[in-house]
Amino acid sequence: MQCFFVEFQCKLGQAYAVADEIANREIASEVYSVSGEYDLLAKFYIEDDIDIGRFIAENVHTIPGIERTHTMLTFKAF
Numbered sequence: 001m002q003c004f005f006v007e008f009q010c011k012l013g014q015a016y017a018v019a020d021e022i023a024n025r026e027i028a029s030e031v032y033s034v035s036g037e038y039d040l041l042a043k044f045y046i047e048d049d050i051d052i053g054r055f056i057a058e059n060v061h062t063i064p065g066i067e068r069t070h071t072m073l074t075f076k077a078f
Contacts, residue, residue: 001045003077004052006060007038007070014065015039021063038070 006028010018015033019040022031028042046055056071 002048002050002052003043003045003074005072005074006042006044006056007034007072008040008042008066009037009068009070010039011065011067018063018065021065022060025059025063027059 008015008018019031019033022028022040022042028044030043032041033039034041044055046052052071052073056069060066060069
């Protein structure tokens, strides 16, 4: 399994709608409201044979209300 995180900058007033849609799509293992430059942080697990870029483009970037995303790949859990 591949694990990665995505930070979401949402359009004003859309953070809860974006979080609800991520939850409804059941694509993330966890979704958090965060402070700072981004509004939300989500943790994803996908199978090793799935391309992360395609997954993001097809499943994340299609959610209405997202202004910008930042994807962080993980390498090893400690």
